[in-house]
Amino acid sequence: MVYTATGIVLHPVAGTPVTSQPRVRVYSLADFTEFSPGTPIYAAASGVVTVTGLTDTVQYAGFAFLSRHKPQYVPLVISAASLVAGGAFATPVAVVSSATGQTEGVATTFARSDHRHGITAASIVDADVNASAAIAASKVASGAFGGSAVTTFPSQFKAAGTMLWRGTAIGSSAQTLVADGAGDATYGAVCIHSVLKHSTEGLAYSGGSNFVELSSEAVVASAGSFYLRVNANGSIDVRYTGGSGTYDATLLILWY
Numbered sequence: 001m002v003y004t005a006t007g008i009v010l011h012p013v014a015g016t017p018v019t020s021q022p023r024v025r026v027y028s029l030a031d032f033t034e035f036s037p038g039t040p041i042y043a044a045a046s047g048v049v050t051v052t053g054l055t056d057t058v059q060y061a062g063f064a065f066l067s068r069h070k071p072q073y074v075p076l077v078i079s080a081a082s083l084v085a086g087g088a089f090a091t092p093v094a095v096v097s098s099a100t101g102q103t104e105g106v107a108t109t110f111a112r113s114d115h116r117h118g119i120t121a122a123s124i125v126d127a128d129v130n131a132s133a134a135i136a137a138s139k140v141a142s143g144a145f146g147g148s149a150v151t152t153f154p155s156q157f158k159a160a161g162t163m164l165w166r167g168t169a170i171g172s173s174a175q176t177l178v179a180d181g182a183g184d185a186t187y188g189a190v191c192i193h194s195v196l197k198h199s200t201e202g203l204a205y206s207g208g209s210n211f212v213e214l215s216s217e218a219v220v221a222s223a224g225s226f227y228l229r230v231n232a233n234g235s236i237d238v239r240y241t242g243g244s245g246t247y248d249a250t251l252l253i254l255w256y
Helices: 080-085
Strands: 002-008 024-028 048-055 060-064 072-075 089-096 103-111 129-131 156-159 162-170 175-178 188-198 204-206 216-219 226-230 236-240 247-255
Touching: 002 072, 024 048, 048 060, 162 175, 162 236, 175 247, 188 226, 226 247, 236 247
Parallel strands: none
Antiparallel strands: 002 048, 024 060, 060 072, 089 103, 103 129, 156 162, 162 247, 175 236, 188 204, 188 247, 216 226, 226 236
């Protein structure tokens, strides 16, 4: 079987792609014999060189011959598509939500147990997740995620001691940001920044708060009676006690 590999010719001093379309000679890294496709190989104007018909069991590298410079080493990289075309094993792996246990998409791994390009049966060459449908906020437990298939995002992103939180219709009934329990506030919390919008008065605010100790509260962004509160049990909430209307808010908070 054969495969296709690509590389990019970089200037040895500037480190930028070479645009002069130099000739690239390809050699086996096992015995340094030259690969001879029958026609000379040249890099494109973008600096990219594509080599086809490489022997499946041999690892190659390219060398670009630039005027007034020593031959420039050009690593050649095999693509996942070329692996599959050359008979690699493509194994679909279900991506399961840790929040719901439901399958949300498929990641594909590629492996060649007989390949000599650093790929073994246990190597994952590509694990991009292609979600078959939109991933709802309730199905995202934690960790980084993204991609065009993710169309519904959770209202909060939370890590230890850090939260980006968004709430709507915040009034006199407190809305909880951090519940009482493991990971709640031991000493206090602070709002690093916020964006607030009043429902009827057309008022908007942006800013943070003072540090809030246990059993205390502080005004956020100088917005009158909009408070960040840390309760005695370590839970953290926000509330608006100014009377008519409510606030929508996005808050970045830290706590310890």
